[in-house]
Each structure stands twice: as C-alpha cells, then as structure tokens.
Amino acid sequence: MTGKKARVMHKTAPVAYLTGEYPKVSHTFIQREIAALRATGQEVITCTIRRAPERDVVGEDQKAEQRATWCVLEAAKNPLRLLWAHLSALLRAPRRWFSALRLAWTSCPPGGRAALWQVFYFLEAAVLAQYLRRKGAAHLHNHFANSSCSVAMLASEMSGIPFSFTLHGPAIFFEPMYWRIDEKIARAAFVSCISHFCRSQAMFFSDRAHWDRLRIVHCGVDPARYGQRPRAGFGQRVLFIGRLDAVKGVPLLLEAFARLRPAHPGATLCIIGDGPHRAALEQQARALGLDPASVFLGYRPQAEVAALLEEADMLVLPSFAEGVPVVLMEAMASRIPVIASQVAGVGELVEDGRSGFIIPPGDVDSLAERLDRLLSDPELCRRMGAAGRGQVEAAFDIDREAAWLARLFAGQQAGALPAGLRPEAQGGTESAA
Numbered sequence: 001m002t003g004k005k006a007r008v009m010h011k012t013a014p015v016a017y018l019t020g021e022y023p024k025v026s027h028t029f030i031q032r033e034i035a036a037l038r039a040t041g042q043e044v045i046t047c048t049i050r051r052a053p054e055r056d057v058v059g060e061d062q063k064a065e066q067r068a069t070w071c072v073l074e075a076a077k078n079p080l081r082l083l084w085a086h087l088s089a090l091l092r093a094p095r096r097w098f099s100a101l102r103l104a105w106t107s108c109p110p111g112g113r114a115a116l117w118q119v120f121y122f123l124e125a126a127v128l129a130q131y132l133r134r135k136g137a138a139h140l141h142n143h144f145a146n147s148s149c150s151v152a153m154l155a156s157e158m159s160g161i162p163f164s165f166t167l168h169g170p171a172i173f174f175e176p177m178y179w180r181i182d183e184k185i186a187r188a189a190f191v192s193c194i195s196h197f198c199r200s201q202a203m204f205f206s207d208r209a210h211w212d213r214l215r216i217v218h219c220g221v222d223p224a225r226y227g228q229r230p231r232a233g234f235g236q237r238v239l240f241i242g243r244l245d246a247v248k249g250v251p252l253l254l255e256a257f258a259r260l261r262p263a264h265p266g267a268t269l270c271i272i273g274d275g276p277h278r279a280a281l282e283q284q285a286r287a288l289g290l291d292p293a294s295v296f297l298g299y300r301p302q303a304e305v306a307a308l309l310e311e312a313d314m315l316v317l318p319s320f321a322e323g324v325p326v327v328l329m330e331a332m333a334s335r336i337p338v339i340a341s342q343v344a345g346v347g348e349l350v351e352d353g354r355s356g357f358i359i360p361p362g363d364v365d366s367l368a369e370r371l372d373r374l375l376s377d378p379e380l381c382r383r384m385g386a387a388g389r390g391q392v393e394a395a396f397d398i399d400r401e402a403a404w405l406a407r408l409f410a411g412q413q414a415g416a417l418p419a420g421l422r423p424e425a426q427g428g429t430e431s432a433a
Contacts, residue, residue: 012410013138014043018072018128020148023065024052025299026243029219029326030143031065036220036402042409045135047128049073049148055274059301072151076127085126089158100125100158107150109178121147125154132161138413139189141165145172145181153184162412166192166217167202170321170344176205185210189412192217192405195324195345199421216421217405219326220398226333227389229310234336234378234385236267238371239312241305241327242319244275249318249341249362251284256318256368258288264375269294270312272305309334313381314374317341320361324349329396332356332388337381339370349396355388 015037023031034044046069057066076082090097104122108115128151132140140163142152149165156163165188172179185191185206190213193199199214206214238257242248250271257269271281271294278296285294300308309315315331316339324345331338332349338356340346352358357370374381404423411417 012042012406012413014045014136015139015141015409016045016047016132016135016137017141017143018047018049018148018152019143020049020146021052021056022046022048022069022143023062024056025058025062026056027143028062028302031062032221032398033219033402033405036222036398037406039399040403040406042406045132045137046070047072047131049124049151055299058299059303061302070131072124072128072131075131076124082123082127085130086123089126089129093158093160096158096160097126100154103157104154107153107180107183109180114178117147118150121150122154124151125158128152128155129159129161132159137161139164139409141192141409144168145184146179149184150179153187156187162189164188164190164192164408164412166194167198168194168323169198169201170323173201173205176201182206185214188213190215190408190417192408194219195348197345197348198323213417214421215408215417217408218396218401219324219329220396220401221326221329221333221392222398223333223389223393225306226309226330227335227385231335231382231385234313234381236264236375237311237313238267238269238375239272239308239315239331239336240269240317241272241315241330242317242325244271244273244278244281246277247319247321249320250277250281252318252362252364252367253316254281254284254288254290254294255364256371257294258290259368260372260375261290261293263372267293267375270308271296272298272300272308274298305330306334309336312336314338314371316367316371318359318361318367319343322346328356329392332385333392335385335389337374337384338388339367339374349391351387351391355384355391 017034037044048069048071050073051071057063104118108118140152140161142149142165145165145167152163182205193202193214193216199216202214203211282296309331314337317325319341322343328338328340328349338350340350341361342358343361350356350358359366359370407418
C-alpha cells in the first residue's frame with residue numbers, strides 16, 4: 001500500500017472516468033480524485049470529450065496525464081471509425097442502439113441549436129461505448145452534469161455499461177431542465193453529490209423514488225501536502241486563487257483592500273489565476289492605487305500554489321456562486337484563515353467565526369470589516385487556521401473520500417450500494433432516504 005495511511009484495496013473491474021476537458025488546471029481536483037482512487041487499487045481509465053487548451057495544462061504531472069487520456073473527439077473525427085462504432089453497436093445490440101437514439105430525442109433540450117448538439121452527443125456516444133468495451137470497463141463515471149454527462153448517459157444506454165456522475169453546481173442548477181438532470185439521476189447507478197446543499201438541489205429536481213441513489217462524496221485534498229512548515233507568526237499577506245471571471249467577485253476584493261490600505265499600509269494582495277477579466281482587474285487595481293501592493297501571478301502549478309499558501313496569512317474568496325471550493329480546503333489545510341461568501345455548500349466547509357468568516361455575497365462592507373479583523377489580529381488568524389486544518393482532516397481528506405467512492409463503485413458492481421449518505425467513519429451512517 002502507498003500513501004500516508006493504509007488504504008482498503010478494492011478488487012473491482014476497471015472504471016472509466018469522463019469529463020468535458022481533462023486534465024486542466026481548473027479541474028485539478030478531478031486529477032487528485034483519480035490518483036487517490038488508483039491508490040485504493042481501483043483501475044481507472046481516463047477519457048475526455050476534447051483536449052483542454054495547452055495553456056490550461058500546467059505542470060509535468062498534468063501533461064503526463066493528458067498523454068495517458070483518451071479523447072472522444074479525436075476518435076470521432078475519423079469518419080470510418082465513427083461509422084464503424086455505430087454499425088458495430090447496431091449489430092451487437094440493435095434494441096440498445098435504437099433505445100439510445102430514442103433517449104437522445106426525448107432528452108433533447110428545446111431549440112434547433114440544442115438539437116444539433118444532441119446529434120453530436122449521440123454520435124460521440126457510440127465511439128465512447130466502443131472504446132469502453134474494448135478496454136473492458138465495467139462502469140462509466142462522469143464529472144459534471146452537462147454535455148459530457150449527456151454523452152455518458154447515451155453511451156451507457158447504447159452499451160449496457162452502467163454510469164454514475166459527480167454533481168457539482170452551481171451552474172447546472174441555473175438550467176437543470178435544459179440538461180435534464182432529472183433524467184440523468186433516474187438512469188444513473190448513483191450520483192456523487194459534493195455537499196448536502198448539492199444533494200438538496202438534486203432532490204428538488206428529481207423524483208423522490210431516486211433519492212436513495214444520491215450520495216455525498218466531498219471533493220478533497222491531501223492535508224499532508226499543506227501546512228507542514230512551522231509558522232513563526234501571522235502577517236498581512238492576503239491571497240486570492242481562482243479563475244478571473246465575473247463569478248469570483250474579485251472587484252469587491254480589490255475595493256475592500258483599497259479601503260484598508262491607510263490602516264494597513266504593509267498589507268499585500270497576491271492574485272493567482274487567469275481568465276477573461278484579468279486585464280480589467282489589473283486596470284482596476286492600478287486605478288485604485290494598489291501598485292505595488294497587489295500582484296497578478298496568473299496560473300501556477302499545484303506545487304507552487306502550495307508554496308504560496310505556506311507564505312500567505314489568509315485567503316479571500318468573495319464569489320457570487322460556488323460549489324464547495326477546493327481552494328478553501330487547500331488554504332484551511334495550510335493553517336490559514338479564510339473569508340468566503342455564504343453561497344451553496346461553503347457553510348458545510350467553513351464554520352463562521354471559528355475557521356474563518358462567511359460574508360453575505362456581494363457585500364463589500366462586510367468583506368472589508370472581516371478582512372480588517374484578520375489583518376489586525378494575528379492570534380485570531382492562528383486560532384482560525386488551526387480549526388480549519390482540523391475540519392479538512394476530519395471531512396475533506398481526499399484519501400477518505402476516494403475510499404468512500406471506491407466503495408460505491410464496488411457496491412454498484414456487486415449489486416447493492418453501501419448504506420448511508422457518507423461513510424461511517426465520518427461520524428455515523430446518515431440515512432439516504
């Protein structure tokens with residue numbers, strides 16, 4: 001066995017993992033989950049609908065994972081391969097092929113453009129199904145509930161290989177009927193919800209008869225990778241990590257930080273990440289007079305992010321919408337306090353006033369006040385950092401989450417899912433009803 005703790009080895013058939021783009025820097029948590037699953041003894045076959053742009057594949061580990069990942073569109077672009085995939089599926093199981101065709105029709109969102117995309121998903125599904133049969137996959141698991149999950153559902157129907165998916169949010173909950181998450185939940189062997197909030201949304205949009213297959217599997221981190229260097233004390237180094245687009249609320253952070261500069265002239269702000277709003281945010285920082293106290297570093301490999309977390313004194317994430325942000329787990333594992341918006345499942349990770357502060361989303365006054373408290377109180381930062389570390393170790397350790405997911409895969413293959421929403425080690429089995 002490998003890793004920092006003994007792990008239960010699961011003797012199960014190969015599981016295929018699919019998502020729209022894999023690997024990529026903003027989906028590092030999926031790569032972590034796959035690595036942790038493999039460490040349990042679970043064989044995982046990685047698949048992606050399309051290749052992520054080269055700028056989004058950061059570090060040698062991601063480049064190696066990309067080389068080992070099979071791409072649906074690369075295979076489907078060959079007309080002969082595409083034709084043979086459908087012909088072989090039709091000859092092998094004609095009822096399943098026609099059933100998948102009917103499912104593609106009945107689950108198609110309204111509109112001509114959506115219908116065209118649904119045709120593409122159906123075409124891709126046969127190519128994926130053929131690949132899964134060739135690799136001996138016994139189960140297909142998809143991350144996210146949108147387009148790649150549509151392909152997974154159709155491939156499952158066409159091949160007879162059962163599928164499951166990880167449900168994240170928040171975007172999928174803005175248009176749940178467009179992506180037919182009710183149909184996907186009804187047909188999935190199980191659904192891995194990342195939080196109680198996420199599961200509640202799945203319950204809202206699905207038939208009650210299917211609620212028992214909605215289980216909670218947290219995204220997680222390896223605590224041993226963070227917070228290992230003793231801290232001499234806490235200073236005034238503020239950190240943000242995330243995509244630079246509208247949903248992350250970075251303009252509020254820049255405004256709040258500018259307000260506090262007179263009271264905290266030694267404070268610094270480091271922003272890690274990239275995205276469509278980077279140029280506008282850099283311009284806003286200059287207009288607020290934040291040079292040289294603020295710096296934009298762009299994307300950074302995971303090892304460098306971990307090192308920057310070791311140097312930071314707090315992390316701020318003033319988002320307008322989230323699932324349960326992995327970057328908060330990384331910061332808490334690094335023993336630093338966090339400030340985050342009260343959205344979706346954030347409150348299931350961050351305990352307000354104990355491991356950090358939770359603020360009303362969009363409220364720059366609250367953000368500035370909480371930031372001022374942390375910048376003014378090193379001892380409060382220390383206490384919150386220690387509490388946050390304990391929370392991650394207890395409920396967001398990637399090894400424990402992967403072991404629970406491996407049990408779900410094993411149970412599905414054996415014909416009966418394990419009982420409970422969460423593993424027993426997390427404080428008792430919770431009812432799935």
